[in-house]
Amino acid sequence: MNQHAVLRVVTKLLMPAILLFALYVQFHGELGPGGGFQAGVIFGVGFVLYTLIFGVRSARQVAPPGALRTVLGGGVLIYAGVGVAGLLLGGNFLNYSVLSHDPVHGQELGIQLIELGVGTTVAAAIISLFFIFAGQDRPE
Amino acid sequence: MLAFLVVTALFVVQARNLFVSVMLMGIFSLLVAGLFVELDAVDVAFTEAAVGAGISTVLFLGTLALVAAKERPAGPWKPRMVLPFLVVGATFALLVYGSLDMPRYGDPNAPIHGHVAPRYLEQSEREIGISNVVTSVLASYRGYDTLGEVIVVLTAALGVMLLIGRGRRFPRPRPRPNETDLE
Known part of the structure; x- marks a missing residue:
């Protein structure tokens, strides 16, 4: 798709908007609709669009597979880590109230952290799935 | 719609x-x-x-x-093609039968509205401090379930990677030409 100037320019214009919208959905999820899952999907869609226009090779340079795998597992670790942090601070597993002096504040903090974990895992999963599908050789 | x-x-x-x-x-x-x-x-x-x-x-x-x-176009009609139709029809009939004694849509006295839902709706603003009840239920009250879901996503991605992704470190072995001669 190297010769389509319009597609390339529009993609470059849309990319920051898509990624910014993903971050908005991520960090605004406790006030409006959305949350980590949806934000991760939108973030992944940004990379899918980039891959469709600029090819898998250049997209892999932006998101190398090793880094993707790290982020993929890292999201689950963040989520479970918040749970373990609750344990260490004297609460139950995944009880966020002990994360801060004020229980309500702790709940907000915990939810934001686990949503971050959900978002990173989902985004990495979608990007790596698409890379795998787009990187396959065509059968003759 | x-x-x-x-x-x-x-x-x-x-x-x-x-x-x-x-x-x-x-x-x-x-x-x-x-x-x-x-x-x-x-x-x-x-x-x-x-x-x-x-x-x-x-x-x-x-x-x-x-x-x-x-x-691919379906082959000529065979009697065994009736079986999937019968299975789907029977499942449909069972589902319709099961939905007959479900409460009417939007009924405030339905069992699902009487269990924990009112407590979530009334208390979550005070207990969790965020206004989207869906998020507070997903992330806090039902945090274990959501952790499980994230692990499902991870497992699914890992499964696809292992099945059709090609690792650089382990290139797919090519069948050697003389191996087929042994059979």
Whole structure:
């Protein structure tokens, strides 16, 4: 798709908007609709669009597979880590109230952290799935 | 809206060109998302529009690029083709029978509205301090379930990687030409 100037320019214009919208959905999820899952999907869609226009090779340079795998597992670790942090601070597993002096504040903090974990895992999963599908050789 | 859904589903089954089927399934997902918005379930609608209409369609297209885009025509009619029809018909009849004694839609006395839902709706603002009840239920009250879901996503991605992804460190072994001679 190297010769389509319009597609390339529009993609470059849309990319920051898509990624910014993903971050908005991520960090605004406790006030409006959305949350980590949806934000991760939108973030992944940004990379899918980039891959469709600029090819898998250049997209892999932006998101190398090793880094993707790290982020993929890292999201689950963040989520479970918040749970373990609750344990260490004297609460139950995944009880966020002990994360801060004020229980309500702790709940907000915990939810934001686990949503971050959900978002990173989902985004990495979608990007790596698409890379795998787009990187396959065509059968003759 | 529901009529649109049925019509789209019929066209999906009817279409012989798989590309058309994939596009129609994207439209189907978008219609379902619209239906969810109408039912005031914006979070679910958001997910359905992004995953169902967006990502699934792209992944289907990626698969279509690898396989043929035309459905193979069905062979001549055989008596055993009746069996799937019977199974689907029986399942449909069972589901309709099961839905007969379900409470009417929107009934405030339905069992599902009397269990923990009122407590979540009344207390979550004070206990969790955030205004989206869906998020507080998903992330806090039902945190274990969501952790499980994230692990499911991780496992699914790992499964696809192991099945069709090619690791650089372990290149796929090529069958040696002299191995076939042994058989």
